[in-house]
Amino acid sequence: MQDILKVAMPKGRIYKQASKLFREAGLTIPDDIDDSRKLIISVPEARMEFIMAKPVDVPTYVEYGVADIGVVGKDVLMEENRNVYELLDLGIARCRMSVIGLPDWEPVLNPRVATKYPNVASQYFRERGQQVEVIKLNGSIELAPLIGLADRIVDMVETGKTLEENGLVEQEQIFSITSRLIANRVSYRMKNETIQALCDKLQILIASTSRV
Ligand SMILES: Nc1ncnc2c1ncn2[C@@H]1O[C@H](COP(=O)(O)OP(=O)(O)OP(=O)(O)O)[C@@H](O)[C@H]1O
Numbered sequence: 001m002q003d004i005l006k007v008a009m010p011k012g013r014i015y016k017q018a019s020k021l022f023r024e025a026g027l028t029i030p031d032d033i034d035d036s037r038k039l040i041i042s043v044p045e046a047r048m049e050f051i052m053a054k055p056v057d058v059p060t061y062v063e064y065g066v067a068d069i070g071v072v073g074k075d076v077l078m079e080e081n082r083n084v085y086e087l088l089d090l091g092i093a094r095c096r097m098s099v100i101g102l103p104d105w106e107p108v109l110n111p112r113v114a115t116k117y118p119n120v121a122s123q124y125f126r127e128r129g130q131q132v133e134v135i136k137l138n139g140s141i142e143l144a145p146l147i148g149l150a151d152r153i154v155d156m157v158e159t160g161k162t163l164e165e166n167g168l169v170e171q172e173q174i175f176s177i178t179s180r181l182i183a184n185r186v187s188y189r190m191k192n193e194t195i196q197a198l199c200d201k202l203q204i205l206i207a208s209t210s211r212v
């Protein structure tokens, strides 16, 4: 008898791409869950249970083992630094983490840097020997340099539309981002066959569509 796999799925922009990928890999995920407000969705035919989580919380559910596996952006993995296995690069929700500022930005002593990713930002500037004051925000990060809260920001860039519309420029690229499949360390051992079978299906699909 195959194990039931508990999967932490991020609500929001990754979800549609992740569920599409899972369906293409042959998993029976009904269409009507895409617009549902249900938070726990059981799919007995696929022997899966989906836990619909806020993206930043996915590694927490997986580390604590309430989800066996999860889908999460590399940005969140780097920021949260949770004790989980990173199994697969799914090649979806592609973007990059960058340092951004106004075009006429000039270096100042101990600049303020606003970001949703304080750990990533602190580490980046520390490794470069630059002392900065990091200010944590939760969204609309691009506002910070426009209204004088911060000298620069560390945030995600995909198309560059947000930067362009707000007169900001990308100054340094920190790393590129895609979504990853992660696993709880104990689940990976206890449900190895099931998790590995899913990984294999996804890997073949990803290789054939060269998403990575
Ligand atoms: N502009 C973007 N383009 C592509 N991928 C993105 C973009 N912004 C974020 N992502 C990826 O999608 C993930 C989830 O982003 P989303 O905006 O749904 O999360 P969130 O803002 O944390 O969630 P919520 O809206 O629930 O607060 C990010 O962690 C990142 O990996």
Ligand SMILES: O=P(O)(O)OC[C@H]1O[C@H](OP(=O)(O)OP(=O)(O)O)[C@H](O)[C@@H]1O
Binding pocket: 138, 139, 140, 141, 142, 155, 156, 157, 158, 159, 160, 161, 162, 163
């Ligand atoms: O380069 P682009 O294609 O414009 O995408 C980048 C924007 O997308 C994300 O914001 P999101 O839409 O998640 O909103 P937020 O400001 O609430 O984080 C990110 O924080 C940027 O602001």
